[in-house]
Amino acid sequence: MPTTNILYITTIIIIIILFTTTPTTSKSTIEPCSTTDSCTALLSYTLYTDLKVSELASLFQIDPFNLLSANSIDISSPDVVSHILPSQLFLNIPITCSCVDGIRKSVSTHYKTRPSDTLSNIADAVYGGLVSADQIKEANEIDDPTVLDVGMSLVVPLPCACFNGTDNNMPAVYLSYVVKDVDTLAGIAARYKTTVTDLMGVNALGNAAVEDGDILAVPLSACASNFPRYASDYGLSVPNGGYAITAGHCVECSCTPGSRLYCQPASLSVSCSSMQCKGTNLMLGNVTVQQSSAGCNVTSCGYGGFVNGSIITTLSSSLQPRCPGPQQVPPVIAPPTMVTPDMGLAPAPSPFQLGGAPIGGLPGSVVPSTSSSIAFPPAANGPSGSISGACTLVNPISSFSLVMVLVLFLGLVFPFL
Template sequence: MPPTANSALIAAVLLLLAVDGVISKSTIEPCSNDDSCNALLGYTLYTDLKVSELAALFQIDPIVLLAANSIDISYPDVESHILPSQLFLKIPIICSCVDGIRKSVATRYKTRPSDTLANIADAVYGGLVSADQIKDANSISDPSVLDVGQSLVVPLPCTCFNGTDNFLPAVYMSYVVKTVDTLAGIAARYKTTTTDLMVVNALGNAAVEDGDILAIPLSACASNFPKYASDYALSVPNGGYAVTADHCVECSCTPGSRLYCQPASLSVSCSSMQCKSSNLMLGNVTIQQSSAGCNVTSCGYGGFVNGSIITTLSSSLQPRCPGPQQVPPLIAPPTVVSPDMALSPGPSPSQLGGAPIGVLPGSVVPSTGSSIVLPPSANGPSGSSSGACTLVNPLSSISVAMGLVLFVKVMLPFL
């Protein structure tokens, strides 16, 4: 049988499975290197959980979790705060390249009495993973037999796509489609377009089903820290914060895609945050009107290197003095779930007007990051210059794809 016929047969099998509802669509990003990126999971709490319990469920820093959702980390005893069931949160993860596929494998789950793989996948992790994926990742021969206290690797979906969307910085969130969702509604909620989501997720049409997992690009501010910095390639989605430098520095994405970093609100022991040859501290900005324009001087963040906070002093002459810069508003740890909290992440500064930075009135913070100002493509994402990453859809597990290919190869001699 010629190769084109082979491809047609495989496509027919995949289409049949998709139509019959055997598998849900999911975005799979092949990869060929060992780099990683910042990514997010859209997660809805299945029960009331302490902040520390939720963080332990994904093996992440509780403070990093709170910051990503613009929750005030200075709240008293915030790690013991109980988050309500059905609250939607963004879970920050590291997206790696594992066996040629982008995924996160840092999460491990310790089984409890009465646990089943289906319950762990669907209830505990909200459909972000399937029972078969957990089974394959842990080489479980009999899924009906789980030992209490058994540690299971939980492979979670993620994508990088070179950290860009339409040539602009972006962080991708894996989102589980709900029954009430439409692609147009999801696009509106996350300030993108239906066309963009279709291109990113290789969708032939705008139809989505309950349980599908979409990769959603969230506009972000990218850093330009040196490669030897421990927080190299830090990228912060609009509307949230990233805590870095051992909890000493918090960075946010402000209007205009400017990365702004300032001392974090935690009481921790930190290295010096003063810019050299200046009395300015990290995040401080001064402005001075002159006949030639407006002199703007700022103390920015340059990365965390060997336990030290790198500060950078920059000065510029601008035609006019800028207005006050704004950062995403912080919220108290939620105790109840409003309709918005059950559906979407924290608002961006452009939605609520933001909160003024606590520095001089009328000051602005020049970007410490990089923003490529290019017009977006009329046909959605332009992708990246690297050819290593392409999109495969609609499989929820690479093991399913491999099994189907093997099935076709075995059956070909009999066709």
């Protein structure tokens, strides 16, 4: 066979290989379910642009005060709902995790399309890889994903897990974490104070290898409530060191040292029902101590749930060996105005970062800036798991560039053969 024919055939084969879409699979943990029970779960999310607190809350259709409380941000700051959060800020997003079509997911989020939106941009940039373009396409029964009408309201199915609100028989809230290219399972475990073994068990992983774009269910130690089932905030569980706002913005509950749920009046100027324990002068969250020869008599006014618009208070008394000190609640931070490595709101570090390397010095530790098609904020109205795979495609521009180089090279070589 002539040399020119061999080179021609070789060129065609290389072009076919380069243009063939080579799938890379991103894994996510799926929790099967068969009940209508729901739970509060968290999503890891990095802001793709500067957004007001209200805009970010609208993007996920959640209460802005729940968003702030989930990240221990001071809700009493002036005009906090209009505060602008900086791009690349890493936050926990609280969502309601339901049972839909036999698996756990959140389907309460809707996105209103803008000019130049594509399903890929909505999935990868606006929602930070928490969902895939194919999942949005399927959830909305879209026949032609290349044609999106401006103003369409798209259901955005988001990953979540409940696992009965426990991890190793201890209270837990589950975070859906999108793996970054600098992450390792050991780094994620260290960041969230769990173990590699636990993460592998929860996510049904055969080994400790994780890839960029994988979505892991991460158990966070929590304080669980024991409110009655008829309470509107039944099943309230707060991650260790965090806050939750409840009872119509009137009560804030935190997970204190010792994994004890502590609730007190929230620092918001709203109309609230009585928070006084009947027959006493104690208000919600108050504790009195009285030393005696037998020990310390401790009386406290606790929170018993939100029922028919009323705040239920419970009075409890106990004799303890020694008197407790002042109640220690988790610290809150001012609404962030810039992203710094020491804020504690950054993606999970790898072991290299934990060893002392500056977080900002590693490439790929934050979501890259987005394209012009989504440069504006979205509209304001806007256990043992199983692993599923969602395919993504290689960058066709890179393949095209390689092909052009090859064609130019062969164009120069052929005349000499």
